[in-house]
Amino acid sequence: MPTKTKISFRIMEFKCTHEDITKTLRVQPTMIWSQGEKIRHTSLVHKQNGWSLDVDLEDHTDLNAHVEDILNKVHPYCKDLVNTCGEYYAELACVLYIAGDERPEIHFTPQVLKKLVALNAHVDVDLYLLE
Numbered sequence: 001m002p003t004k005t006k007i008s009f010r011i012m013e014f015k016c017t018h019e020d021i022t023k024t025l026r027v028q029p030t031m032i033w034s035q036g037e038k039i040r041h042t043s044l045v046h047k048q049n050g051w052s053l054d055v056d057l058e059d060h061t062d063l064n065a066h067v068e069d070i071l072n073k074v075h076p077y078c079k080d081l082v083n084t085c086g087e088y089y090a091e092l093a094c095v096l097y098i099a100g101d102e103r104p105e106i107h108f109t110p111q112v113l114k115k116l117v118a119l120n121a122h123v124d125v126d127l128y129l130l131e
Contacts, residue, residue, distance in 0.1 A: 003102050003130075005063060008054045008093040009070050009121070014085040021051045024084040027073050030054035048089075064107050067092065075115040082120075090121035097128045 008030075011021055018032040033039075033050045055070055071092070074081075081088070096104055106125060108116075116123065 003099045003104060004097045005066070005104070006054060006093075006095040007063075007066055007070055008052050008091075008095075009074055010050060010052045010091050010093060011081075011085065012050045012089045012091075013048045014051070014088040016085050018049070018051055020084050021081070024080045025053075025074050025077050027053060063094065063096075063104060064109055064112065067094070067108065067112055071112060071115045071119075075119060078115075078118045088120075090119050091124050092116060092121055093124045093126075095126045095128070097130055099130045 014021065018029070018034075022029060029051050031050075031052045031054065033046045035046055035048050037046050038044070039046055053070060053073065055066055094106070096106075098104065108123070
């Protein structure tokens with residue numbers, strides 16, 4: 001099984017509708033969920049509403065380039081996002097499924113970090129070692 005990477009920009013705990021976020025960011029989400037809905041493949045339920053823009057990558061050679069790409073889609077509207085959502089929780093989630101002895105580079109440029117700060121977003125990186 002090859003190394004695989006999934007990158008998501010998620011917005012949660014917002015006071016507006018999913019449609020309001022989509023209109024504000026001018027991009028269709030990959031997934032939305034509502035508080036109380038079942039979480040896929042589990043018996044758990046979502047504790048809050050969520051909006052997510054995801055990128056699945058088979059080739060993880062330049063994680064930072066893909067992070068920049070996803071942030072370039074939402075960052076221009078960061079001020080509008082605050083006006084639309086009010087208080088919200090945002091995160092850049094990077095999940096890496098690592099095969100064999102591969103060691104992917106996890107690196108964020110100052111430009112990416114500035115965009116994350118402007119979006120008031122957290123960074124969450126999860127690594128899963130596959131055999």
